[in-house]
Amino acid sequence: MTRYQVFIKDYPGGKAEKAEFVLNFCKLYPWGDPDEFAEYLFALFDRNMDGVVDFDDFIRIESTLTRGSLEEKFKLIFDLHDIDKDGFVTYAEILRVFKSMDKLMRKLPPMQLSSEMRVNRFFAKMGRSSYDKLNRNEFLQGCCNDPEMVTVS
Numbered sequence: 001m002t003r004y005q006v007f008i009k010d011y012p013g014g015k016a017e018k019a020e021f022v023l024n025f026c027k028l029y030p031w032g033d034p035d036e037f038a039e040y041l042f043a044l045f046d047r048n049m050d051g052v053v054d055f056d057d058f059i060r061i062e063s064t065l066t067r068g069s070l071e072e073k074f075k076l077i078f079d080l081h082d083i084d085k086d087g088f089v090t091y092a093e094i095l096r097v098f099k100s101m102d103k104l105m106r107k108l109p110p111m112q113l114s115s116e117m118r119v120n121r122f123f124a125k126m127g128r129s130s131y132d133k134l135n136r137n138e139f140l141q142g143c144c145n146d147p148e149m150v151t152v153s
């Protein structure tokens with residue numbers, strides 16, 4: 001199946017409304033509580049913020065994930081965490097995404113460190129305070145300092 005056929009199979013109308021997108025994503029994690037993470041994911045896909053994910057939105061993320069450079073993939077991780085899309089990630093934003101990921105995996109063995117501990121460690125390793133905003137380069141640098149960030153993201 002081509003990517004288009006895969007997309008059309010899930011979304012016969014050729015575009016995904018938010019509720020539909022979240023519902024489909026939730027089917028992938030029947031053991032967890034994925035609603036919140038699905039919303040962040042929807043915002044990541046819906047680059048032009050028109051409230052629907054169409055095939056262009058879909059393929060842009062899909063091709064970055066499958067064929068993008070490391071830098072492009074990092075950019076996606078940054079965008080995912082930049083919930084209000086202001087070009088910076090804050091402690092609170094990273095924590096919200098981490099917590100939503102923990103809920104995604106709720107019924108799997110719990111992470112050894114809580115979300116708070118992981119975000120604290122991320123900021124501590126960079127020598128930054130939890131009040132600081134990080135731009136994309138700083139965030140990337142932080143991910144390099146703390147590779148576990150990337151694997152959990």
Ligand SMILES: [Ca+2]
Binds near residue numbers: 046047048052057
């Ligand atoms: Ca869109």
Ligand SMILES: [Ca+2]
Binds near residue numbers: 081086087090093
């Ligand atoms: Ca932000």
